[in-house]
Amino acid sequence: MPSAAAEPLTPERILETTEEVLRRFGPTKATVVDVARALGVSHGSVYRHFPSKAALREAVTDRWLAKSVVMLEGIASAPGEAAPSKLESWLEALFEAKRHKAGDDPELFATYTVLLAENSGVVDTHLTELIDQLTRIIAEGVAAGTLAAPDVPAAARAVFDATGRFHDPQYVAEWFSPTITTEFEAVVALVIRGLRA
Amino acid sequence: MPSAAAEPLTPERILETTEEVLRRFGPTKATVVDVARALGVSHGSVYRHFPSKAALREAVTDRWLAKSVVMLEGIASAPGEAAPSKLESWLEALFEAKRHKAGDDPELFATYTVLLAENSGVVDTHLTELIDQLTRIIAEGVAAGTLAAPDVPAAARAVFDATGRFHDPQYVAEWFSPTITTEFEAVVALVIRGLRA
Numbered sequence: 032m033p034s035a036a037a038e039p040l041t042p043e044r045i046l047e048t049t050e051e052v053l054r055r056f057g058p059t060k061a062t063v064v065d066v067a068r069a070l071g072v073s074h075g076s077v078y079r080h081f082p083s084k085a086a087l088r089e090a091v092t093d094r095w096l097a098k099s100v101v102m103l104e105g106i107a108s109a110p111g112e113a114a115p116s117k118l119e120s121w122l123e124a125l126f127e128a129k130r131h132k133a134g135d136d137p138e139l140f141a142t143y144t145v146l147l148a149e150n151s152g153v154v155d156t157h158l159t160e161l162i163d164q165l166t167r168i169i170a171e172g173v174a175a176g177t178l179a180a181p182d183v184p185a186a187a188r189a190v191f192d193a194t195g196r197f198h199d200p201q202y203v204a205e206w207f208s209p210t211i212t213t214e215f216e217a218v219v220a221l222v223i224r225g226l227r228a
Numbered sequence: 229m230p231s232a233a234a235e236p237l238t239p240e241r242i243l244e245t246t247e248e249v250l251r252r253f254g255p256t257k258a259t260v261v262d263v264a265r266a267l268g269v270s271h272g273s274v275y276r277h278f279p280s281k282a283a284l285r286e287a288v289t290d291r292w293l294a295k296s297v298v299m300l301e302g303i304a305s306a307p308g309e310a311a312p313s314k315l316e317s318w319l320e321a322l323f324e325a326k327r328h329k330a331g332d333d334p335e336l337f338a339t340y341t342v343l344l345a346e347n348s349g350v351v352d353t354h355l356t357e358l359i360d361q362l363t364r365i366i367a368e369g370v371a372a373g374t375l376a377a378p379d380v381p382a383a384a385r386a387v388f389d390a391t392g393r394f395h396d397p398q399y400v401a402e403w404f405s406p407t408i409t410t411e412f413e414a415v416v417a418l419v420i421r422g423l424r425a
Binding site for chain 1 (some may be wrong): 382385390398410421423
């Protein structure tokens with residue numbers, strides 16, 4: 032593929048192609064050689080950016096998770112919206128993002144579920160980022176007097192845990208049940224009521 | 229085993245032995261013939277009580293789940309305790325029961341996790357029974373003016389979903405983390421505050 036090889040070989044291009052290769056071959060069969068072949072470069076060129084297959088898989092997992100973090104950060108840091116309604120928007124956006132990822136491309140979602148299990152460090156960092164966003168939203172509400180929490184980071188963690196059914200990929204099979212939206216709304220209402228000042 | 233065979237062959241004895249056989253051989257290998265052999269009876273005698281291997285596996289799963297339902301019913305129907313504290317006791321007892329089952333005999337717990345996956349009808353009935361108990365506790369609180377919920381069964385379901393991390397066997401690996409009790413208490417406090425009148 033000379034035209035592909037003519038483009039500069041950036042980490043982003045490698046990761047995009049890695050996702051493509053993972054989708055095509057599945058997480059157990061995909062190799063660095065497959066990625067290099069799809070890019071029309073030597074596997075040495077790929078290794079110059081990612082020193083091992085494990086590093087490449089970790090980076091592609093991180094990239095996938097980072098997309099929702101960036102989108103949710105937009106909600107968390109938006110000025111103007113009152114904390115209780117911002118909290119609701121944030122939880123809705125998280126659930127929607129997960130449902131879309133799972134529904135639009137179930138095979139890729141299943142592939143990433145395998146990658147998540149083997150990159151628990153990346154997952155832990157991701158969860159910390161999300162809980163940090165929740166912490167900032169709740170702290171805003173406490174400062175404005177709309178929310179109450181004696182220990183804001185613990186409350187953020189509790190909100191995250193209480194809504195796990197709607198973002199933990201273990202529950203993917205339930206996200207498309209006819210009653211899931213009602214169930215989601217009931218949990219969100221309960222949790223927000225539990226934080227009201 | 230003539231002494232064993234001398235006892236009357238009750239369904240309860242068959243189920244007890246089935247659990248023992250499942251523990252010993254694992255859920256994929258255990259057969260009705262193994263159960264009959266352990267009881268010192270013919271497999272025909274077992275089939276007179278349970279018409280198929282599937283029926284036997286379903287009954288043993290039901291028996292395992294029923295134990296916690298009976299214990300929790302004691303809390304749900306106890307007179308005198310105010311609903312908010314009864315709700316807390318009930319959620320604590322559920323988590324403790326699950327943790328005990330998982331911690332005391334991890335292999336048997338793993339075996340039952342396999343059985344739960346293949347007996348979703350039994351599991352659904354079990355979950356309905358637990359949510360019914362929660363519904364009665366919340367209804368009591370609403371009647372006494374200590375809890376508020378516009379839709380009591382929906383609130384019960386939301387409480388059950390919000391505490392899933394502490395009773396859904398998918399999370400068994402997290403039940404023995406050093407921070408799990410703090411996390412559990414934070415979610416329970418959040419949920420009960422969300423229901424306070």
